[in-house]
Amino acid sequence: MSEEIISTDVAIVGAGPAGLFAVFELGLLDIKAHLIDILPKIGGQCAELYPEKPIYDIPGFPIVNGQELVDNLEKQVHPFGPTFHLGEMVESLETLGDSEHPKFRVRTDAGTIVECKCIVVAAGGGSFQPKKPPIPHIGDYEGRSVFYSVRRIEQFRDRRVVIVGGGDSALDWVLNLQPVARRITLVHRRDSFRAAPHSVNAMHELVASGKMDFLLGQATGLKGADGRLSAVTLRKETGDIVDVETDDLLPFFGLTMKLGPIGEWGLNLHENLIPTGTQTFETSTPGIFAIGDIITYPGKLKLILSGFHEGALAAQRIHHYVYPEKRLVFQYTTSSTSLQRKLGVG
């Protein structure tokens, strides 16, 4: 893993609508930003939870769906050349400077290191993490026999693998692991699937030719010792309880939001939210700002438009840290030739 250190003005944690628009407001003030997000794509909840759902309360857009909003924000911040670190979770945050001259070092689980003058936490509901089914003792097997994602296909060579779920993740891994694994068993609660029809058809063909198994039911128990599985207990649709012998279990139940490592950064927290003022959106740590759904203040509304406003105000204060010598003159994009030059329209 390289120890190359990226140096920038601001690291934004979370590439949802609030984090994306913060790039715009910072960019107008000549402040460069890197964005880090645990999802492999930008847009946060808008892109992950409701890309096709209409949103009715974005000013100026009577109706816009989640993905359209994200696409437009991406276009809007493009002139400022933000760098995205996607599929990475910020693991640690070190304070290097002092309250007058803050400086931070951020490390992700992929080994990226960013040093910056300010941090903007725009992490919404927290980081998206795989849902863990409430099967007793599942934690004992995680990392050895139970996996919520596949990092290396080879790891499953010649192993018996039970995959649970009916979406694209479950079906994609059924098809990708089937040639490698000793035996794949897909378990799903019903015989219809959310996954792409061609994947479902390919799975049915494998079952028909005897190359894998499909069982209707739900996983209810685990058997094994020392973190190694020997069988998964299933309750079949008929109510019968059966054990399926297996080496590994891959449950795919979608994603949920957890606060994650943000809780360990020394920030004041109130019910898993970060309290801020309403003038600068600075947190209890000078140089660390927070905007969007993750913050709380009297009257706070979890609206996308509130996140936009909070980013604009935070940027004004961040300017003071990034350019302590420069006086900030407020300007409008409609009339300022210097802002228009930055936007590439002047």
Added chain:
Amino acid sequence: MAKVTFIDSAGASRTVDAQVGSTVMETAIRNSIPGIDAECGGACACATCHVYVAPEWTEIVGKPSQMEEDMLDFAFEVRPTSRLSCQIKVTSQIDGLVVTTPGKQG
């Protein structure tokens, strides 16, 4: 106004007023009912407002739509009485509805 009773997985019961026209999920959130997370805010996009409808109410409440059935794949311990509470509209017909929340949503 209608009444909705939420029973948690440990058996504790809470009966609250529900506004006709709102959803059972919104009723739960407004009344801080534990066991309903509703992460996506009611977009039928997360399956963290999963409830079990009491058997005597299943027929009146009705079956999940195709989209809701798909989303229930993300819920745990799904039963024939499972519904997403964001998709159950409060009407005068469901006055007295009883639902149970599962042990774990997300």
